[in-house]
Amino acid sequence: MKDYAKKFYKSKAWKKCRTSYFASKYGLCERCAGPGKIVHHVKYITPENITDPNITLNHGNLELLCQDCHNKEHHERYNATAYGLMFDINGDLVRK
Known part of the structure; x- marks a missing residue:
């Protein structure tokens, strides 16, 4: 966690928002349907937007x-390659 975000992530407002969002997704990861763990901000939090509740506390910006x-x-x-790709020992691009 970045220093500028510590106070926000400890706030009552974030904890309430996180809990309600987690429940709304039934605790399942929105990408793989496994057990969810982290409520992620789609538009990343920055020092410039951390006080904007449309970014930080908006369910539309969470996953x-x-x-x-x-x-x-x-x-x-x-990563130097796209997901699912890698370089082999000859330096050729191959699928993982």
């Missing part, structure tokens, strides 16, 4: 994800 899907969301953008 319930399992840990794996949340990790893919945040870490795949740093």
Whole structure:
């Protein structure tokens, strides 16, 4: 968690919003239907928008994800290849 967001994620408003959103999705990951764990902001929270409830507390900007899907969301953008692809030992692009 980024320092600028710590106060927000500990707030009563966020905890209430998170709980209600989690319940509205029956606790299931919206991408893989596994057990949900993290209520993710689709439009990422930044220092500029953290006080905007249309971004931070709006169910329309939330998505319930399992840990794996949340990790893919945040870490795949740093991969050199698209999801499901990799380079083999010869340097050729292949499917995983």
